[in-house]
Amino acid sequence: MTLINHSCIWRPECRDCHSWACHIAQGFHPVTALLSPPQATALAVRYASKKTGGSSKNLGGKSPGKRFGIKKMEGHYVHAGNILATQRHFRWHPGAHVGLGKKKYLYALEEGIVRYTKEVYVPSPSNSEAVDLVTRLPEGAVLYKTFVHVVPAKPEGTFKLVAML
Structure with a gap:
């Protein structure tokens, strides 16, 4: 059957x-x-274990900007102590009535109007980096840098005593 x-x-x-x-x-x-029950020839046993810690990558890539740049434009009236520009490296150099802060920021030493000029840059002979740069330039080349100046404002209503009657 x-x-x-x-x-x-x-x-x-x-x-x-x-x-x-x-x-x-x-x-x-x-x-x-x-x-x-099933016949087991090779019995697998699992023990407690801990995975190794992995490494993290690409940290710190999303930091906000530091807001470097010009704070007072040409022609603006500034008071003594006003910050004119912030910079990481020398992009603007201090001119007349302008001071240089700790972190290379430029500030006004007197009240007045801001002016930006391009001037011929002649480095100090004691500055070895600048001297190396100048010696590598071709013959007759001139370095120009941007300088920030504050033109002092004339005080109004002040008179000079010429003679006493």
Whole structure:
């Protein structure tokens, strides 16, 4: 007597078999397979472990700008102590009535009007970096730098005593 098994879920290659004889001949019986525990030859054991700490990359790339630049434009009236420009490297140099702060910022020493000029730059001979730059320039080349000046305002309503009567 042959049993027809069209829905063998244990072995897909036996779906076309028309008897349970192929399962029994190979030592496989569906009822005992469900009731008996599986035979384990190699038993995997998991122990507690901790992953190693990974490194983080690309830190600090999104910092805000430092707002360097000109604070008072040409022609603006400034008071003594007003900051004229902030800079990281020397982009503008202090001229007449302009001081240089700790972090290379320029400030007004007197009240007056701001003026920007391009002037020929002659470095000091004691400055070795500037002297090296000048010696590498071609013959006859001239260095120009931007200088910031404050033109003092004339005080109104003051008179000079010429003679006493």
